[in-house]
Amino acid sequence: MNGPEIHVEFAPELSLFVPREPRRTLVTDGVSTLGHVIESLGVPLTEVGALVVDGRTVPPSHIPGPAERVAVRPVERPQRVPGAPLRFLLDVHLGTLARRLRLLGVDTAYESTDIGDPALAARSAAEKRVMLSRDRGLLRRRELWAGAFVYSTRPDDQLQDVLDRFAPDLCPWTRCTACNGLLKEATKAEVADQLKDGTQRSYDVFAQCTDCGRAYWKGAHHDQLEAVVERALSMRTQGG
Numbered sequence: 721m722n723g724p725e726i727h728v729e730f731a732p733e734l735s736l737f738v739p740r741e742p743r744r745t746l747v748t749d750g751v752s753t754l755g756h757v758i759e760s761l762g763v764p765l766t767e768v769g770a771l772v773v774d775g776r777t778v779p780p781s782h783i784p785g786p787a788e789r790v791a792v793r794p795v796e797r798p799q800r801v802p803g804a805p806l807r808f809l810l811d812v813h814l815g816t817l818a819r820r821l822r823l824l825g826v827d828t829a830y831e832s833t834d835i836g837d838p839a840l841a842a843r844s845a846a847e848k849r850v851m852l853s854r855d856r857g858l859l860r861r862r863e864l865w866a867g868a869f870v871y872s873t874r875p876d877d878q879l880q881d882v883l884d885r886f887a888p889d890l891c892p893w894t895r896c897t898a899c900n901g902l903l904k905e906a907t908k909a910e911v912a913d914q915l916k917d918g919t920q921r922s923y924d925v926f927a928q929c930t931d932c933g934r935a936y937w938k939g940a941h942h943d944q945l946e947a948v949v950e951r952a953l954s955m956r957t958q959g960g
């Protein structure tokens with residue numbers, strides 16, 4: 721290529737994608753957009769905030785000119801996704817994160833089988849859901865309504881990252897962790913067929929999923945779940 725030579729500097733937050741060369745000089749082809757150039761260096765545009773060229777902000781459609789100095793900033797936190805209520809779609813690898821978001825009352829669709837990138841992207845677009853994934857190829861798909869890279873492989877850190885990044889409204893214990901349906905209060909009689917004898921005797925407060933019918937009560941795993949909820953809520957009161 722013998723197009724313009726430009727200088728690109730990535731913010732430290734993006735170092736995961738450009739570990740060896742956060743700052744580099746490269747020759748572009750004179751027709752590709754800045755967004756394309758950045759993506760071709762391995763950085764998903766979902767993770768990119770402002771693009772600043774010689775002190776002024778430009779859109780990803782900007783075509784770099786000779787000797788331009790480009791600063792690539794990270795997305796601002798909390799990130800606002802205008803145009804629809806905040807809701808998510810998680811890929812097959814993020815099942816634990818999906819259940820935890822639902823536990824906190826965050827609208828979270830999840831595909832427990834691998835339906836493929838085109839189908840996921842189409843669902844994100846159709847339902848206006850923010851696609852969460854660790855798959856950079858998926859996050860490059862143009863059909864996505866919006867997307868975000870999940871930085872950690874640990875569910876605790878993943879949850880903290882998503883809450884910090886998007887600051888969703890939290891409404892714990894209102895959604896089915898199995899199917900994302902909304903819960904309603906239920907009587908013992910309504911859920912009796914799902915209870916073992918011990919449960920029948922020990923509990924009086926029940927909820928039931930309005931979609932799949934699953935019964936909920938403060939059972940064996942409740943302390944563990946309570947800890948997840950408490951941590952999320954305390955993070956919120958500390959302002960992130």
Ligand SMILES: [Zn+2]
Nearest residue numbers: 896899929932
């Ligand atoms: Zn359900």
